[in-house]
Amino acid sequence: MRRRFWLEIGPLREGQYTGISQVTAGLAGAMLGDATLDGTPLDGTTLNGAGRARGFFFGRAAVPARVVETALTRGEGEWLEFWLARAEPVAPALAADETAIAIFPNVKTCRRGFAVETQIVHDLSALLTPQFHMPETVRFHASAMAADIASNDLTFCVSEATRQDVLRYLAPPEPGRVRCVYPGPGLAGAVAAPDAPVEPYVLVLGTIEPRKNISVILEFLAAQPHVLTALRFVFLGRHGWGEAPATLLARHGLAAAAEAGRIMFPGYVAAAARDALLARARLMIYPSLFEGFGLPVLEALALGTPVLTTRSSSLMEVGGTVATYFDPFMPGDFGRGLAEALRETPGARTARAAWAAGFSWTRCWRDMLAAIEALPAGEG
Amino acid sequence: MHRERPARQSNVTKRRADARGRVRKGAVAEAGGPAGWPALFMSSTVTGEIARHLGVAHYSYHFAAAKFARLLTRHFSAPRMLAMPEYYAGRDAMPEAPAGAWTHLIFRSTAEIRLLKPARNIACFAWEFPVLKTETLPGEHPFLNQAAMLNLCDEVWVASRFAETVLRAHGVARTHVVPAPIEPPAVPGRAEALRALADLPVTPLQVNFAWPEGLQDERAEAAILSLRAGLRALGGRPTIFLAILNPEDARKNLDALVRGFHAHRLAFPDSVLLLKLLRGGDGVTLGRVAGSIMRARLAGGSAMHDTGILLCHAYLDEAEMAALYGLADFFVSASVAEGQNLPLLEAMAAGCVAVSTGGTAMEDYLDESCAVRIGARVAMNDDPGLAGLVAGRNFAVARAGGPEVAAALATARGLSARTRAGMAAAGRARVAACFGEDAVRALVAARLGTGTAMAAA
Incomplete structure (x- = not known):
């Protein structure tokens, strides 16, 4: 009996790949690159020795690997959405000689439609920190999460912090079936060295929304405006919800600094440009109050860039001993952390990249595969 | 009828400013104290300026928390107020906190209970009705299940024997009566x-x-x-x-x-x-x-x-x-x-x-x-x-x-x-x-002592 691993690719329809769509892309890439997975068409008869095959689906449509590859190359979901609109509604072929194993990288689109169902849980933020979410997001996750997890054969959490949240708050019937698998960085590719020296700048990466807590930085800059003469602050990411950049700047009395180009909100930029900015930054700050994992931290470290972040939830798992931390609830601690993070020591850049190399999509997929195949006979 | 307008409306503003100052001072109290007692942490539904929250949902938890905070500070150790206990995944997330056992007192409605994972969590729960929600309906927010949320905690403190009976009857077995202390006000003539x-x-x-x-x-x-x-x-x-x-x-x-x-x-x-x-x-x-x-x-x-x-x-x-x-x-x-x-x-x-x-x-x-x-x-x-x-x-x-x-x-x-x-x-x-200080102190000491022994074991 061969096993076919079906990855649900709904998140890849997003216009910009960040967070969950980035994880889905990383996992899809790892599956496409896994030589032990047979990628023949659904009716194919050639199989590798391991008896494993891969498939991709969305809704009731089986999506060819070449379509997924194109979506990953493009790095955005518009084209995929267009393709899916014209796709034949073919249910994933659940061949009689296959065990169909579903991997849902977010909320499940069906329960018990496959012989084995696994799901990636990113965080319980919508439940634990509803103040940082729109009410409809809270309702959406709250209505599905516990039942999704209860219906899983395996639940993969992207950090130990998330795994502990799932175990403590949702009390799944079999705790042993909740595993931690770390994602890899979502970098677009090799980053070229800068062709000319760049003015020192600090990059703040992430969607502009209350949970990301960029106010702590703006408050500091409002109190210590001289910092802006030495360093430009670039807040990179789209505006999600909550106060818009212009409002935040006005509230902190920093409109003039933005006018002078010392604080910038360029919005979302494509992955390659983001990586280039990240690699050249003097420091990446990630002041989030709650995370499931914290991909920007890993990506910055992978490029050797110093990181200043909080000790919240999963972030210490990602930053380990090579990131600098501050306490967002302790007045003045951000300033201490900033000064510490800007003090670069010899070999630190290499140490950061070496730490980040421990996280990869190949490893993530390998760990998931091992866990699935370790399920009791008849399941995995 | 002769009516006299209040002399200075700004008195009220001043009172509110004073109240804000007191709340902030309380919020930065640090955990830690005499040896033998766990380091204490607290979280409450209401944070910040209480005057703005009076009468809004669950505001009375603030008052109970403040009364416990004073008692704990006097006789055990000063509790540290946590705005987001869910922020702390492990002890290393709070490196400045004392070594030894941690205890977290939660003054929140059941849906708002958030655990401090490295601590012994105690829900200080106010309840006055003979029924408790013990099930989660399909599609319902899981945190609406009161009994399940209370049972996330290591124990539950309630203020009355009535609440203790109700909770135990609804499957929340680790319930104990530890009411908020009442300090006699310094009443003028x-x-x-x-x-x-x-x-x-x-x-x-x-x-x-x-x-x-x-x-x-x-x-x-x-x-x-x-x-x-x-x-x-x-x-x-x-x-x-x-x-x-x-x-x-x-x-x-x-x-x-x-x-x-x-x-x-x-x-x-x-x-x-x-x-x-x-x-x-x-x-x-x-x-x-x-x-x-x-x-x-x-x-x-x-x-x-x-x-x-x-x-x-x-x-x-x-x-x-x-x-x-x-x-x-x-x-x-x-x-x-x-x-x-x-x-x-x-x-x-x-x-x-x-x-x-x-x-x-x-x-x-x-x-x-x-x-x-x-x-x-x-x-x-x-x-x-x-x-x-x-x-x-x-x-x-x-x-x-x-x-x-x-x-x-x-x-x-x-x-x-x-x-x-x-x-x-x-x-x-x-x-x-x-509800006097001595009476409640004895109840708290008995419970905290039990917790310390459990943690040591």
Whole structure:
């Protein structure tokens, strides 16, 4: 009996790949690159020795690997959405000689439609920190999460912090079936060295929304405006919800600094440009109050860039001993952390990249595969 | 009628600023203290400026938390307030915190319980209804299951034997009675109390169901006068009944209280009900609270105007609250259910004689020796505003009506001075025995000691 691993690719329809769509892309890439997975068409008869095959689906449509590859190359979901609109509604072929194993990288689109169902849980933020979410997001996750997890054969959490949240708050019937698998960085590719020296700048990466807590930085800059003469602050990411950049700047009395180009909100930029900015930054700050994992931290470290972040939830798992931390609830601690993070020591850049190399999509997929195949006979 | 506007409205602003300062100071207290006790952490539903939160959902957790914080600071260790306990995944997330065992006291509604993962978590839960939600329906938010949320914690502290019985009957076995401590207020004499509160803005009850909402608020606002002027207008030395409540809290049975007092005044025109209304929120004025907000909780009718029912809304600090108790002869509570009833207990500790319904938490500490009981009839609840309905099942409550309130008030007025003094003394002694610092300290020590032993084992 061969096993076919079906990855649900709904998140890849997003216009910009960040967070969950980035994880889905990383996992899809790892599956496409896994030589032990047979990628023949659904009716194919050639199989590798391991008896494993891969498939991709969305809704009731089986999506060819070449379509997924194109979506990953493009790095955005518009084209995929267009393709899916014209796709034949073919249910994933659940061949009689296959065990169909579903991997849902977010909320499940069906329960018990496959012989084995696994799901990636990113965080319980919508439940634990509803103040940082729109009410409809809270309702959406709250209505599905516990039942999704209860219906899983395996639940993969992207950090130990998330795994502990799932175990403590949702009390799944079999705790042993909740595993931690770390994602890899979502970098677009090799980053070229800068062709000319760049003015020192600090990059703040992430969607502009209350949970990301960029106010702590703006408050500091409002109190210590001289910092802006030495360093430009670039807040990179789209505006999600909550106060818009212009409002935040006005509230902190920093409109003039933005006018002078010392604080910038360029919005979302494509992955390659983001990586280039990240690699050249003097420091990446990630002041989030709650995370499931914290991909920007890993990506910055992978490029050797110093990181200043909080000790919240999963972030210490990602930053380990090579990131600098501050306490967002302790007045003045951000300033201490900033000064510490800007003090670069010899070999630190290499140490950061070496730490980040421990996280990869190949490893993530390998760990998931091992866990699935370790399920009791008849399941995995 | 001669009306005197309060001298300085800015006094209220000043009081609020003072209150903000105190809350901030409390919030930065650090964990750690004498060896042998765990490092203590607390989280509460309300953080920041309490004056803005008065009367909003679960605001009373703030007061219970503040009382525990003072007791813990004096006798165990100063608790550190946590805005987001869920932020801390492990001990290394708080490197400056002390080594050894950690204990986290949670003063939040069940849906808002967030664990401090490296700590022993204790939910300090106020509950006063005979039912508890024990199931999660398909598609329902999992945190709405009260019993499941409470059982996330290592143990649950409740304020009454009633709550302990209810929780244990609903599967929350690790429940213990550890009520909030009550400190006797430093009560000034009546004359001094009146001086302290002379400028307190009050407005007489004046509702008309035919008025549009805006007009109702305008009339209440236009009638504002100082407490001194309000009392002076009644002449002589009125007997003052005090009540403190959130007008939108369905448990408080406001309609029965007000109608009962209104009826009582026909026979006792020298009785005054000083009704302190707890209702925060931006732009909420005394006119609005005493007008449309108050009217919405009263059953219909044509109109009610009573210069002997004086409504106030200003935030009062501890000294002013003590003065309020010093001014009052009786404290009246017509509640259908209470988790502990902190204002009633503080009033009793201050020497006010209680005129109150019994049942729920009050069953632990009210009897004929210290209180005039308001009679109540047991019936299935028909008030959709009672929080107990979150359990998804109906339940019985003992509810007093206006006539029962009026009868109890008349009984109170009929007490001799000697009997009243005896009841006031008995009330003080009862509060000290059940909720005094020594009594609660012993309960807390027993529970924390148990936890420490468990952690060490």
